[in-house]
Amino acid sequence: MFHATRRVALALSVAALAVSAVQAQDKRVLKYNADYDPIPLAAMEALIADFEAANPDIDVQLNNFDHEGYKTAIRNFLSADPPDLANWYAGNRMAPFVKAGQFLDVTDVWDANGLNDSLASAAASMTIDGKKWGVPYTYYQWGIYYNKDAYKAAGVDLPPPEGVDWATFVANCEKFKAAGIDCLTTGTKALWPGAGIFDYMSLRTNGYEWHMDLTAGKVPWTDQKVKDVFSELAKIQPYVTANHAALDWQDAAALLVQGKAANYVMGNFAVGVFKEGGMTNDNLGFQPFPAITPGIPRAEDAPTDTIHIPSGAKNVEDAKKFLAYVASADAQTKLNAAIGQLPTNKNSTVPQDDPFLVAGFNMLSSAYALAQFFDRDAPAEMAKAGMEGIQEFLVKPENLDKILERLEKTRQKVYAE
Amino acid sequence: MAIAADAGSGASGRSWWKQNQQWLTPWLFLAPGLVMFVVYVIIPIFQSFWLSFFDWDGLRAPDGSSTARWIGMGNYVELMDDDAFWTSLHNNVLWLVLYLLAVPMGLFIAIFLNQTVRGIRVYKSLFFFPFVISQVVVGLIFSWFYAPGFGLLYAIIERITGTGVAILADERFVTYGIIAAGLWPQTAYCMILYLTGLNNVSPDQVEAARLDGAKGWRMLWYVILPQLRPATFIAVVVTVIGALRSFDLVSIMTDGGPYGSSRVLSFYMYEQALSEYGYRMGYGAAIAVVLFLIMMVFISGFIWKMIRDEKEGY
Numbered sequence: 001m002f003h004a005t006r007r008v009a010l011a012l013s014v015a016a017l018a019v020s021a022v023q024a025q026d027k028r029v030l031k032y033n034a035d036y037d038p039i040p041l042a043a044m045e046a047l048i049a050d051f052e053a054a055n056p057d058i059d060v061q062l063n064n065f066d067h068e069g070y071k072t073a074i075r076n077f078l079s080a081d082p083p084d085l086a087n088w089y090a091g092n093r094m095a096p097f098v099k100a101g102q103f104l105d106v107t108d109v110w111d112a113n114g115l116n117d118s119l120a121s122a123a124a125s126m127t128i129d130g131k132k133w134g135v136p137y138t139y140y141q142w143g144i145y146y147n148k149d150a151y152k153a154a155g156v157d158l159p160p161p162e163g164v165d166w167a168t169f170v171a172n173c174e175k176f177k178a179a180g181i182d183c184l185t186t187g188t189k190a191l192w193p194g195a196g197i198f199d200y201m202s203l204r205t206n207g208y209e210w211h212m213d214l215t216a217g218k219v220p221w222t223d224q225k226v227k228d229v230f231s232e233l234a235k236i237q238p239y240v241t242a243n244h245a246a247l248d249w250q251d252a253a254a255l256l257v258q259g260k261a262a263n264y265v266m267g268n269f270a271v272g273v274f275k276e277g278g279m280t281n282d283n284l285g286f287q288p289f290p291a292i293t294p295g296i297p298r299a300e301d302a303p304t305d306t307i308h309i310p311s312g313a314k315n316v317e318d319a320k321k322f323l324a325y326v327a328s329a330d331a332q333t334k335l336n337a338a339i340g341q342l343p344t345n346k347n348s349t350v351p352q353d354d355p356f357l358v359a360g361f362n363m364l365s366s367a368y369a370l371a372q373f374f375d376r377d378a379p380a381e382m383a384k385a386g387m388e389g390i391q392e393f394l395v396k397p398e399n400l401d402k403i404l405e406r407l408e409k410t411r412q413k414v415y416a417e
Numbered sequence: 418m419a420i421a422a423d424a425g426s427g428a429s430g431r432s433w434w435k436q437n438q439q440w441l442t443p444w445l446f447l448a449p450g451l452v453m454f455v456v457y458v459i460i461p462i463f464q465s466f467w468l469s470f471f472d473w474d475g476l477r478a479p480d481g482s483s484t485a486r487w488i489g490m491g492n493y494v495e496l497m498d499d500d501a502f503w504t505s506l507h508n509n510v511l512w513l514v515l516y517l518l519a520v521p522m523g524l525f526i527a528i529f530l531n532q533t534v535r536g537i538r539v540y541k542s543l544f545f546f547p548f549v550i551s552q553v554v555v556g557l558i559f560s561w562f563y564a565p566g567f568g569l570l571y572a573i574i575e576r577i578t579g580t581g582v583a584i585l586a587d588e589r590f591v592t593y594g595i596i597a598a599g600l601w602p603q604t605a606y607c608m609i610l611y612l613t614g615l616n617n618v619s620p621d622q623v624e625a626a627r628l629d630g631a632k633g634w635r636m637l638w639y640v641i642l643p644q645l646r647p648a649t650f651i652a653v654v655v656t657v658i659g660a661l662r663s664f665d666l667v668s669i670m671t672d673g674g675p676y677g678s679s680r681v682l683s684f685y686m687y688e689q690a691l692s693e694y695g696y697r698m699g700y701g702a703a704i705a706v707v708l709f710l711i712m713m714v715f716i717s718g719f720i721w722k723m724i725r726d727e728k729e730g731y
Contacts, residue, residue, distance in 0.1 A: 079477035243565035245675035246586035384694035392676040
């Protein structure tokens with residue numbers, strides 16, 4: 001009797017298992033590992049809900065990681081337990097994964113969905129060895145954010161929307177100094193904010209192709225053209241906030257908010273911080289970085305976030321469907337409106353009531369080319385050494401020769417491997 | 418016959434346990450700890466040695482095979498030519514030397530607090546407080562103390578000299594600034610070690626010395642300090658080890674900056690192996706090996722002294 005009951009129970013549970021297995025098979029699972037902060041997470045969950053509504057037979061399982069922890073985790077899960085989709089970054093940041101064969105070639109997704117045209121501005125940074133390795137879903141512009149009140153306090157004319165030229169910018173710095181205001185602020189404790197300044201000095205002095213050659217290790221750091229970049233940088237170095245090496249970028253943002261600094265070379269994500277500090281669209285301004293060498297086509301920094309298919313993915317077909325959806329104009333419009341960044345699809349639209357997004361979208365879509373940012377264009381080790389060199393120069397410009405020799409040594413080591 | 422043999426083997430099995438119980442039991446009790454120690458400490462040490470001969474970015478190919486490449490002594494050759502490594506080593510030496518100041522400072526405070534005044538326990542716990550709070554908090558407090566603009570020290574220097582000095586942004590002062598932050602909790606630690614030591618100072622000897630006319634420095638040097646030898650030993654050991662593994666303060670206060678001038682070996686190892694711009698596992702392992710060898714000099718010294726003392730019956 002006892003045995004009989006148990007057998008029935010066992011049979012029932014087996015049946016139940018079988019039923020649940022059938023139900024699970026109804027929906028094809030798509031595992032997606034990502035590293036979203038709360039606001040982008042909500043936006044991506046909305047996008048996934050839309051995608052699932054359009055594809056009722058697919059169940060996207062988003063596995064969200066802590067942003068910093070993800071950078072370590074991805075190195076393990078790609079081989080240990082590969083998902084079907086994974087977040088990462090464009091440019092040189094994805095190169096180690098591509099070279100190790102961890103990402104799947106998705107050129108066919110680009111070709112089949114006309115992405116080569118609609119995502120044209122981001123195409124170059126998604127390409128390695130002539131193939132595409134993922135799909136971009138968002139980026140943001142870099143440029144100069146300025147405090148209009150500080151301009152008024154120093155008696156400097158507000159820059160026009162297209163920005164001032166380099167000579168005017170440097171001349172204005174002198175006026176700010178006289179008024180006791182830092183012309184340019186930054187906080188280089190975490191190194192990367194200084195790299196933003198360098199990127200623009202390099203892009204504006206020698207152009208996009210040269211800058212890419214530099215970050216790709218094809219130009220010696222002791223080259224005269226590198227020195228040209230630094231000699232331009234030396235013109236504004238005295239007007240940069242002193243002690244920036246002890247400041248986080250948010251500390252420098254506070255200086256701008258308080259009107260103790262006038263200009264800040266930053267990414268658009270900083271707007272949120274400026275506004276939390278009390279600035280509004282009325283006294284916060286944005287201008288592109290000034291042109292330095294005349295006649296050079298205008299290139300901009302626009303770090304791009306991307307989604308990739310790991311080569312260990314089990315559901316490649318649906319993963320490609322998802323990538324195509326993420327790349328579409330409508331999906332990108334909705335997603336980026338929610339997170340306050342720019343869509344990479346040129347057919348998308350941005351909310352017209354946000355002047356910074358509108359300015360960024362116009363600036364980037366008319367740009368000659370887009371750089372990813374120094375620490376994504378250059379390999380990790382070179383990026384680290386380079387950013388330290390830039391920080392050191394901003395503190396001690398007299399060390400330039402020593403810095404460049406050190407960077408050249410690093411270059412010969414890094415790119416030889 | 419067969420039965421007898423069975424019985425015999427059974428009996429000898431029991432007696433084997435009985436015979437060996439004495440020496441076996443401690444090992445059985447030690448076994449769980451030993452297994453953990455071997456798996457999580459000893460084996461990783463050798464793995465680090467092994468890894469330091471490779472060039473590896475921590476990635477595996479899709480089939481699970483490692484992408485590591487054997488380069489023999491390559492990482493060590495590179496270390497010898499790496500300015501950042503020498504800066505880190507130099508800073509480690511600074512840490513080692515200056516951190517030892519915690520020992521006399523702790524002794525001084527302990528002697529100062531070793532009196533019977535009303536509420537002395539409250540004062541003692543206040544002095545001990547910095548050791549209780551996390552190193553992260555210590556680092557943050559000191560960063561604010563030094564911070565340009567609103568930091569107290571910055572403001573004081575600005576008031577006196579006219580221009581403020583941002584300690585953590587100046588390559589000349591940054592390491593000293595961090596060590597000063599580290600000394601705060603470490604002094605408290607040494608103080609508590611000495612306070613317990615002072616409890617055990619024999620009053621008879623102090624009395625006898627007093628009768629013989631000893632006081633002040635002579636009393637401290639010839640009567641008290643020799644009795645504090647065990648406390649001094651432990652204080653030096655924990656301080657030396659603490660100096661060599663200094664990591665949290667550097668990471669919290671400066672991230673190794675400005676331009677890498679406050680790095681120490683443990684932080685440089687982390688940066689090379691595990692940070693965002695790192696993932697040079699082999700190179701990081703090579704730094705770890707160097708740090709390990711430096712530590713081994715001190716650790717073996719300490720162990721050797723401990724064994725010798727035990728033999729002499731201290």
